[in-house]
Amino acid sequence: MPRPLICVTLSGCTVDEMLKDAAMATAAGADMVEVRFDKLWVVEQMPEPEPEKEGDGDSRRPKYVEPDLISQPLDSVDVQGALESLKQGIDLPVVFACRPERQQGHYPGEEEQRLEILRGAIESGVSWIDLEVDIESSSRTSLIEGASGSTRIVASFHSAESPPSASEIIQDVEDGSDDGDIVKVCYKSSGRGDGLRLFEAAWGLRGSGSSYAIMGSGWGGDWTRIHAPLLEQTLVYTTTEKGLHLSRQGRINASDLQTAWRLLEYETN
Numbered sequence: 691m692p693r694p695l696i697c698v699t700l701s702g703c704t705v706d707e708m709l710k711d712a713a714m715a716t717a718a719g720a721d722m723v724e725v726r727f728d729k730l731w732v733v734e735q736m737p738e739p740e741p742e743k744e745g746d747g748d749s750r751r752p753k754y755v756e757p758d759l760i761s762q763p764l765d766s767v768d769v770q771g772a773l774e775s776l777k778q779g780i781d782l783p784v785v786f787a788c789r790p791e792r793q794q795g796h797y798p799g800e801e802e803q804r805l806e807i808l809r810g811a812i813e814s815g816v817s818w819i820d821l822e823v824d825i826e827s828s829s830r831t832s833l834i835e836g837a838s839g840s841t842r843i844v845a846s847f848h849s850a851e852s853p854p855s856a857s858e859i860i861q862d863v864e865d866g867s868d869d870g871d872i873v874k875v876c877y878k879s880s881g882r883g884d885g886l887r888l889f890e891a892a893w894g895l896r897g898s899g900s901s902y903a904i905m906g907s908g909w910g911g912d913w914t915r916i917h918a919p920l921l922e923q924t925l926v927y928t929t930t931e932k933g934l935h936l937s938r939q940g941r942i943n944a945s946d947l948q949t950a951w952r953l954l955e956y957e958t959n
Contacts, residue, residue, distance in 0.1 A: 691956060694918045695925045697785060698944050699724040703732050703759075705772050709779040714930040718944040722783040722817065724927065725776055727807065728790070728797040730767045732759040754935035764799045769807055773814055783817035785844055793822050793848040794907075805829055812836045820844045820874070823866050830869070844903075844925075845870030853877040853884050853906065859891035863902045872924050874903045876911075879940055885910020892921040903927065911940020915947065919956035 698715035700708040734757040789795020845866040866873040901924040918926045928944040
């Protein structure tokens with residue numbers, strides 16, 4: 691069965707951190723990396739530790755604490771300098787994303803300013819550009835025309851809601867199929883039922899000719915990633931991070947994913 695492309699979403703909130711993670715992604719065998727440019731406008735801050743409860747012992751497994759992401763002023767980022775540094779420092783093909791807050795992102799500015807950043811990324815010759823399906827129609831058409839012939843498009847949709855029925859997810863993918871080379875849909879997943887709906891939708895798209903990446907951000911969200919070759923998914927988003935917390939977030943380490951594919955005999959190479 692065909693091997694999906696493996697894309698590592700780069701960790702970090704600075705250009706240097708992203709470049710370091712890009713080198714790790716290359717070593718992990720990634721096909722491409724996703725630059726979440728909007729994360730340059732946040733800094734990670736660890737919350738205050740909770741008081742130790744009676745009965746807690748040294749043998750207890752340390753609990754993962756997710757850092758708070760603190761928004762920074764719009765002028766805190768040298769956009770052109772960051773674009774040039776990322777272009778020069780990353781060897782793998784790049785999926786460039788600058789996610790707005792309405793789609794679970796961190797970009798703090800106005801939409802037109804964000805679109806200018808996307809235009810700048812396209813003009814820089816980035817391999818892929820992530821364009822949300824809810825971008826205003828004329829603006830999206832202009833970006834697509836600018837990308838024509840050089841930059842491929844991921845048409846993306848990110849929801850903070852639970853997955854709808856499998857048939858509705860399939861419809862979301864089919865509706866977006868004319869908007870990009872690959873359709874990416876991600877819903878908030880919180881357990882077995884959500885994971886099964888995502889899996890059922892991906893299964894229903896097998897043999898359709900659509901290029902898609904279906905996933906969840908939470909419990910069960912990694913099922914479609916682990917079984918992506920069976921589900922004929924085109925692209926799988928991964929990370930170089932490690933830890934048990936990844937499963938709770940629906941994510942998976944790139945090396946662990948490839949190990950799972952070999953164990954499941956999905957690898958054909």
